[in-house]
Amino acid sequence: MTLFARHALSLSAIALASLSLTACGKKEVPPVAGNEVIITIGHAAPLTGPQAHLGKDNENGAVMAIDELNSRGISIDGKKAKFVLVSEDDQADPKAGTTVAQKFVDRKVNGVIGHLNSGTTIPASRIYSEAGIPQISGSATNPTYTQQGFKTTFRVFANDIHQGQALAQFATQSLKAKTIAIVDDRTAYGQGLADEFKKAAEAAGAKVVAQEFTTDKATDFKAILTKIKASNPDILFFSAMDAQGGPALKHARELGLKATFLIGDGGCTPEFIKLAGNAADGQYCSLPGVPLEKMPGGTVFKDKYQKRYNQQIQLYAPYVYDAVLVMADAMQRANSAEPAKYLPEVGKSQYQGVTAKVVFDAKGDLAAPAVSIYQDKGGNWSYVETVGAAAAAK
Amino acid sequence: MDIFLQQIINGLVLGSIYALVALGYTMVYGILGLINFAHGEVVMIGALVSYSVMMVLVPSGLPPVLLALISVLVAAPVCMALAWAIERYAYRPLRHAPKLTPLISAIGVSILLQNLAMMIWGRGYHAFPDILPAIHFDIGGAQITLLQTVTIGLAAATMGILAWMIQRTSLGQAMRATAENPAIAELMGIPVNRIITLTFIIGAALAALAGLMVGANYSVAHYYMGFMLGLKAFTAAVLGGIGNITGAMLGGLLLGLIESLGAGYIEDLTGGILGSHYQDIFAFLVLIGVLVFRPGGLMGERVSERA
Amino acid sequence: MKMTARFLARLTRHPADNRVHWLAWLLLGLLLAILPWLVSAGFGNTWLRILNFALLYVMLALGLNIVVGFAGLLDMGYIAFYAVGAYLWALLASPQFGLHWPLWAILPLGAGVAGLFGVLLGAPTLKLRGDYLAIVTLGFGEIIRIFLNNLNAPINITNGPQGISAIDPVHIGSLSLARPIDLGFVQVPSLVSYYYLFLIAALAIIGIAIRLERSRVGRAWAAIREDEVAAKACGINTRNVKLLAFAMGATFGGVAGGLFAGFQQFVSPESFGLLESVMVLCMVVLGGMGHIPGVIFGALLLTILPEFFRHIAGPVQQSLFGTVLIDPENLRMLLFGLSLVLVMRYRPSGLWPSPQRRREIEDVQRADAPADVPVSPM
The missing domain is CATH 3.40.50.2300 (Response regulator)
Structure with missing residues (x-):
């Protein structure tokens, strides 16, 4: 332990020296x-x-x-x-x-x-x-x-509230969904959006027939998708990022799950279509704002x-x-x-x-946030409609 | 009933994938008593190399099965070379060090490989091409694809070949001797270092194969995929009794079934209090339960004495 | 103090050394006291914040060191206790339940509950050794994290993945550490007062760890680490002693967790992932398992090293190649991984092992150096 004392001494000396050096050497950069x-x-x-x-x-x-x-x-x-x-x-x-x-x-x-x-x-x-x-x-x-x-x-x-409401509005009014299944990835993003969507969808009269969960690192979704298939929903809302959403959609189709697939902004990417392949055709995603x-x-x-x-x-x-x-x-x-x-x-x-x-x-939130819905047509997200701006502006 | 059957199939496929990866863990552990934490990353490299090879060859118009075959023939040597280097430079110098030292070194290798892969293949997710035609079989209302059937078959075959190799060939005999007592094995004229290197290299070839199957089954490959997969596979290996080839297979299948049935039925079993977000808890609870009653895992006997 | 004096006296070989020792301790104490001011003035508050996190990791590493270093039980889910401490603080001092308990009530409670969880983990795993224990503890850590992540329904307890925000800062009466404290002659910024708080806690934990190592229990741990069967034969109650190791280690983690919650004022499950456990384990092993100064050094190093790489990776490339070839972030992790491998390669017993342990390992290596064959010394 004498070793410790010696080390302590030398360490303090080095630390002090280097500190004083930098303190002197540092020049204030004038803005x-x-x-x-x-x-x-x-x-x-x-x-x-x-x-x-x-x-x-x-x-x-x-x-x-x-x-x-x-x-x-x-x-x-x-x-x-x-x-x-x-x-x-x-x-x-x-x-x-x-x-x-x-x-x-x-x-x-x-x-x-x-x-x-x-x-x-x-x-x-x-x-x-x-x-x-x-x-x-x-x-x-x-x-x-x-x-x-x-x-x-x-x-x-x-934010999640606006987007969740817009998605639910689209699902229940434009797609006329009666039964809905929800999957979220248990991240702050996925869970937040799923909860807001669920609230708004139930308020609009739709029934949530299945609510399943995955993680943001998962690659296997077969078990939860099989379970969802049993409840035969009109719509599957997948509240996660593209890396999970794309493969999940592909696997859903392999299992014979035919529900329309809906995903939030995290899946509204070219990556999603790439990962889901042909299965992405005709499915929907949402993205805040109006198309570029x-x-x-x-x-x-x-x-x-x-x-x-x-x-x-x-x-x-x-x-x-x-x-x-x-x-x-x-x-x-x-x-x-x-x-x-x-x-x-x-x-x-x-x-x-x-x-x-x-x-x-x-x-500090957007006063009138618009949320746009896109549909995959032939491998590209193409604009369908904009919802939510009027509802949020009230 | 078809739903239940479907969940069993899901579990078996998932379990076969775990088993393929777990075989690599268990071989190295069996011979060195070392958790080769970097094995998951080698699988990742295998998957990404296969992906790249296939992407390059797609314009050639060869049938996908052939592409997959070529890609794994390229990926396997890459993984083998990698495993050789890892063993030579990160593990071998540490054989006499305390047990935790190689573990930390392995974690370092893991981080290194992940970041190298990120530099080479980028940060994005790659869509893994289909390697087999999308043919479905219908079994009592449940679906199984050709790929899934092949995956299960491949895992079983690999396990069989490995078990045969270890029990019946002279290489296997040398491996068992090395695992039993390296010093005596050396005295008996067994080139211990070469045997250990060979074990790593065989494990790496398996990793390349596993990488291809993982990529194909989940249709996605990226630089971060090895970590969770490695962890699950390692859990499977321990569940079955680490160091035991049949145990790895059994552990993998069991873990796959637990996860699949757990996700499918927790909610009904607990009256809706727990949902599929607790599926990993189920897997770990079963693991703890098994180890409390059988501290050496399902198939292991002697390893617990060695620690 | 008396302990330190006795401790130092014993170390002293001849009287002339004595003064040097006192000087060393005095200088170290002085340095620790003025360090935050120097760091803040010389390097900026970023480094002061990093230093505060480093102190938290010192506490964590010392806690894990009890389990791994002293008792030789490989725990890969240690961060769970940190999580328990942090969440307990978050639940009892935030708008989540409208509770605002004071520091002196939550911190001991957090330590106690974490300790209880330690026993809870220890009890079913008493028979397991080595890697089996590693995977079970890893599973335990994940179970805790999964529960924290999902207990927002049916009853909202932890607020799920959203985490708990607006947690009360550490405060003593009306004196809040989140605001600058006016001492009349000097204003103590928030980060500096947190530094002192963390320093006191870390010093207390160091003191307890030293006492424990030298106590009967400490010797019993060492005996179990070296040979459990022999220890049992010598009349050591291995069950209780092992449980005590888990409980003590967990307690330190709980204290660190509570302080983290009060400092950060926000907790969410993503702070308590498996990688954090692995990181703390790296600190213990890299520094020198079982050797308290080494473990402290490991914790400081691994907290500061990645940040150091963050600061130099870009500029160094710029000056060497005239452009940034590799992303600084990528390079930072690359170097981190590489340094783990290299340190283990050239200093297998850690950067600063106890002299005794190093001797043992070198002996082993010398004994069978010619035949390059594996042995399991643990």
Whole structure:
């Protein structure tokens, strides 16, 4: 144990030396360099782990928005604005989420875009709120996020309540479903959406004949699908991501389960069709907002994305793109990139994005979120109708 | 009744897949007493290599069965080389170390392989092509596809061949001797190191085959697929009595049936209080139950004394 | 204090050494006291937050070390006790049930309940050894997580996958650690006060762990670890002693869990997955199983290392190749996996093993170094 004392001594010495070194060596980077103002935007999403492909998609959306802002040559408070994106991996882990949040606060970022999952967005939002940094999420759907009483939380995406209601409305009115089976993946997203859907569907007079569960890591769905087949529902609502939904649909058909398949935004991806193969034909998914093609600038964004990344948009990239631009728009109106100064302007946004006209309610949710339904026709999601906007606007 | 039969079929197919993967775990454990945590990742690599080979060959217009065959012939050497390297550099230097040391090393290899796979194949999910025509058989109102039939048959055949190899061939004899007492085996002129390497390589060939079958059955492959699968397969191996070839098969089938019937009938059995979200609990409870009464697993006898 | 003094006195070989030792301890104490301020000023609050998490992991690793390192029982579901502690805090101090119990009531209760769960896990697994125990404990950990994830229906207890938010921060009376504390001459930021709280808890746990290791129970654990049959023959009540190991380990986990819930103010089941258990196990083994300073070192290292990679992976590539070839996140995990393999390869008994253990392992290796054959020393 003398060893310990010696180690302790040397460790303390090393620690002290390195600490004092960095403390001296660190120079404060001035936010204003000459006639230029540097605006840092933090972006957080899982870039490793099972959802890494979605996280990267979000990041791509943010990068495109940043590049566009820089090419526009915006000036704020008489100085040329240079936008810089700082992207961090939150591993979809709440603890890593708060570490990343703290890192953004330390770097004094001007605003934060993210996170991707509700599980990371909620604990991180407390840190941003305490630092007064505005946060706009383009994908976290848990209603709690904006209900915590923080002034800094915004989202440009319909929450679970809106989407669940819209899906139920579509299922019961347009598809005239009487009996419904629900599967959820027991994640915050899947369970939240399934519960809202169930409530709304039952209120509309449909009967939930089976409610089954899977996980976000599952690959085998035969057992629950067999059970659902026994109750012979009109509709199967699968509240999970594309990685589960696609194969599950394929297996459902193999088992002879003929119910119409309905999936939320997590399955409204090209990946879903790829995974489900021919079985996807004629099935439905929902996605908040209005189709990109119907929005001014939407098609341009889509083409640009495909050209730049050589792949189709996965899911949330356009929403994240909008989120960055909404934030920059508020900065321009406030004529300042300082969080305290432009925060009030975020709430007053009237921004025409590629996914929706962004107008926030008092809590920071979209005031009139629209949800669109798509149907797979020949291997592509094609637009069917938009529901929910009127219901939510009341 | 057809629903019940269907659940049994589901369970058997799932169980056969677990068994295929569990065989790899159990072989290595039998000879080294080592949980080769990275085996699930080798299966993942096998699946992804098969996928890539098939994607390259699809334009050639060859029949899918042939594609699958070629792909597994490519994937197996890749997995074997990988397993050789893992054994040589991550496990062999640790044979004299405390038992937990190779376990941590294995976890390190797992993380390494996952991230390598993510670099090569990307973060996305890949749609695994169909390797057999979509033919259904009808058994008393329940459906079974040709692929599922092949999967069950393949698992049984693999188990049979392995069991024969271990009991009847001289290689098997050397393996058993090494498992029994490596020092004495060495003295008897058995090249212990080569036998151990061979065990890993055979396990890896099985992993490539398992990877193909997993991909084909679930029509999806991605870099993260090995982890849960490995865990379930390992559970199956322990359930059956780890180190025992027949035990791995039995454990796999049992686990598959428990999961399938559990998901199908928990709700009715508990009057709606528990649902299919508790299916994994069922599997683990059965495992604990079996081990409490038979600490060596269903088919194992001597391993518990070794710990 | 008396213990430390006696402990140090025994270590001292000749009087001249004595002063050096006191100096070392004093310096270490001083460093620990001013560390948060230095870190916060030198590296920013991110690192202070990481340091706080590192302290939580120190507690966890020390708890697991009792089970794995002292008693030699491989527990792969340890994080369940952390979860129990965290959820107990979350349920008793949040709007979930409208309860807002104070710190002094929940923390001991959390520790106690976690300890009870430890016995609950230990009791059916007494006969199991080695890898069988590993898989059963792993299953136990998963069972706890699955229950936490699903107990939102029919009665909503844990709020399911949504997790519990708006948990009360750690507070003593009206003094909340979530807000800066004004001491008159200095303002103590929230992260710093949490640091001190975690430091006190960690030091207490270190103290208890040292006492335990040197007690009768500690020797009994060591005896079971080395040879259970022999230990039983020597009259050790292996059942009770093993249960005690599970209970003590679980208790530490429960304390850490409670503090985590109070610090994070949000808990959800995804924080308590299997990978967390594996991570804590890595800390114990990488640091040096059974050796308290080694385990502490392992916990600090494995919390800080991935974050360190996170900070350097991008910039280093930028300067080396002029561009980022591999995603920093990808590289970070790649390096992490590689370092686990390499450390085990070159330091199989851990980075900082107890001198005795290292001797034993080296002896084993020397004894049959020529014949490259496997043995199972455990």
